[in-house]
Amino acid sequence: MIRLDGVSVWYPGSPDPVLRGVDLHMPEGEFVLVSGPTGVGKSTLLGTMNGLVPHFTGGTLAGRVQVGGLDTRTHPPRELAHVVGVVGQDPQAGFVTDTVEEELAYGMEQLGVPPGVMRTRVEETLDLLSIAPLRNRALRTLSGGQQQRVAIGSVLAAGARALVLDEPTSALDPTSAEEVLAALLRLVHDIGVTVVVAEHRLERVAEYADRMVVLRPGGEVVGGTPTEMMATSLIVPPVVELGRLMGWQPLPLSVRDARRCAPPLRAALAGLDAQRFDRLPAAPGHSDLQTAEATAEDLVASGMTVVFGRTVAVRDVDLTLSAGQICVLMGRNGSGKSSLLWALTGVGPRHSGRWSVGGQELGKAEPATVRDKIRLVPQTASDLLYLESVGAECAMADRTSGRPAGTCRALLDTLAPGIPDGSHPRDLSEGQKLSLVLAAQLCSQPPVILLDEPTRGLDYPAKRALALTLTALARAGRAICVATHDAEFAATVADRVLVMATGELIADGPAHEVLTASSALAPQVSKVLTPEKWLTVAQVQRALDGGR
Numbered sequence: 001m002i003r004l005d006g007v008s009v010w011y012p013g014s015p016d017p018v019l020r021g022v023d024l025h026m027p028e029g030e031f032v033l034v035s036g037p038t039g040v041g042k043s044t045l046l047g048t049m050n051g052l053v054p055h056f057t058g059g060t061l062a063g064r065v066q067v068g069g070l071d072t073r074t075h076p077p078r079e080l081a082h083v084v085g086v087v088g089q090d091p092q093a094g095f096v097t098d099t100v101e102e103e104l105a106y107g108m109e110q111l112g113v114p115p116g117v118m119r120t121r122v123e124e125t126l127d128l129l130s131i132a133p134l135r136n137r138a139l140r141t142l143s144g145g146q147q148q149r150v151a152i153g154s155v156l157a158a159g160a161r162a163l164v165l166d167e168p169t170s171a172l173d174p175t176s177a178e179e180v181l182a183a184l185l186r187l188v189h190d191i192g193v194t195v196v197v198a199e200h201r202l203e204r205v206a207e208y209a210d211r212m213v214v215l216r217p218g219g220e221v222v223g224g225t226p227t228e229m230m231a232t233s234l235i236v237p238p239v240v241e242l243g244r245l246m247g248w249q250p251l252p253l254s255v256r257d258a259r260r261c262a263p264p265l266r267a268a269l270a271g272l273d274a275q276r277f278d279r280l281p282a283a284p285g286h287s288d289l290q291t292a293e294a295t296a297e298d299l300v301a302s303g304m305t306v307v308f309g310r311t312v313a314v315r316d317v318d319l320t321l322s323a324g325q326i327c328v329l330m331g332r333n334g335s336g337k338s339s340l341l342w343a344l345t346g347v348g349p350r351h352s353g354r355w356s357v358g359g360q361e362l363g364k365a366e367p368a369t370v371r372d373k374i375r376l377v378p379q380t381a382s383d384l385l386y387l388e389s390v391g392a393e394c395a396m397a398d399r400t401s402g403r404p405a406g407t408c409r410a411l412l413d414t415l416a417p418g419i420p421d422g423s424h425p426r427d428l429s430e431g432q433k434l435s436l437v438l439a440a441q442l443c444s445q446p447p448v449i450l451l452d453e454p455t456r457g458l459d460y461p462a463k464r465a466l467a468l469t470l471t472a473l474a475r476a477g478r479a480i481c482v483a484t485h486d487a488e489f490a491a492t493v494a495d496r497v498l499v500m501a502t503g504e505l506i507a508d509g510p511a512h513e514v515l516t517a518s519s520a521l522a523p524q525v526s527k528v529l530t531p532e533k534w535l536t537v538a539q540v541q542r543a544l545d546g547g548r
Helices: 042-048 100-111 115-128 144-157 174-191 202-208 226-232 238-246 255-261 263-269 287-291 337-345 367-373 390-401 407-415 430-442 460-475 487-493 511-516 524-529 537-544
Strands: 002-010 019-026 031-035 060-067 084-087 162-166 194-198 211-216 220-224 299-308 311-321 326-330 352-357 374-377 448-452 479-483 496-501 504-510
Touching: 002 042, 019 042, 019 211, 019 220, 031 042, 031 174, 031 202, 042 162, 042 194, 042 211, 084 144, 100 115, 100 144, 115 144, 115 174, 144 162, 144 174, 162 174, 174 194, 174 202, 202 226, 202 238, 211 226, 220 226, 238 255, 238 524, 238 537, 255 524, 263 524, 263 537, 299 337, 311 337, 311 479, 311 504, 326 337, 326 460, 326 487, 337 374, 337 448, 337 479, 367 374, 374 430, 390 407, 390 430, 407 430, 430 448, 430 460, 460 479, 460 487, 479 487, 487 511, 487 524, 496 511, 504 511, 524 537
Parallel strands: 031 194, 031 211, 084 162, 162 194, 326 479, 326 496, 374 448, 448 479
Antiparallel strands: 002 019, 002 060, 211 220, 299 311, 299 352, 496 504
């Protein structure tokens, strides 16, 4: 269905190719997982499969890409729309109509599909993806998982025999992610659609893949079975990392497989207190963050309520964020996490409620005062990047925060060394963009730092680097709150976990208690070793090493 022969891709100004001599064959009815470090070229590889690279992105493509027998060199994306469908990271950004049924029909209208055929395909797609009850719903009212299924349906109804998806579960809660993956697997097994998924959240996808394609720095691309690729890959989910640590063969890709291997390990850990073993070591190289000026101040909020029209997004929430503590805020899509964080910055709408930092009431304070106390890194960090170079962004952050020149640059070098001042912010990897925004927000030395879904687009090493950064900031006395759907990241970094549902706080407690109490929130290591309350591979390794 999809074939790449000797494919290499260069972009202007880059001395090395993003992809080098790629040979891949993806037959009909196969689920293919694409993996690799952040910024290695996964999106470029996906873009070659429907002609977006190079027809839309520019650059130079050597070699041949064929999709359904059509050569992308001679068939631009519009001529491939009936063969291959593409679903991006943000499905809402691709919607062009108002309701579900209209969105499913739109692509077929552009392709000139006869009305009778169009109607039949819409009905088939609604049933196939289990979204028939949503047919008349406004797209803006759907949950993240529902929007993702509608986006898949819109390209499927157009007749696509191959689907290419870029991080389809990165912004979804565990339940919504399972719904999307179930829909994709049904397409593969029931009607023979070829599905290609690029995903950093390997713990969600690896066990379902028929084939795995791994991109390595330097443009090399290799493929094989998931078990073969996981044996040597630098990017692996926790269950595989645990299997490597214990030498389990065959290497488990799912919690089910790992539990079958785990009885001896559970016996070895029996009676040990997992909390004796720190989840993260001290943060080497982060001394600037730990010694930077900061006042240890708690954030205390009471009665926080946010209303949008007739919808109560946050309902009478009482919250304390303690200095020196990392609090993780979890809950399904639409539970009110982002609305609460924005209300705490004083920028988002707030119907009622009071909040203070270090005893200073902020409800009627000037915006500049609130910014000095609380800084937010939003879901899309690049929303805060608007200048033409990294150096200009750093200089602006110094000026607006009243700090000496070079302060932001020094913080950035601590978080992500080696980014040239002349680089354009939009050309950075997701991890580098996040580091730049975080450095800019830290410039004013705020006592409270809020982050909304900061791990979107980050691989496991990048998430670990972020966890080390947040740990260093907490040890310097900051109060930190991270809203996330990423249970593995929460297990790594959280001291305390809050859970929201329908705008209310329904759980609040130590990370090891809250995360292990729910199968939806539990990380993979917890599921393998339950009923013991272990959260990460690092904890297990330290326990086996006697705490060293």
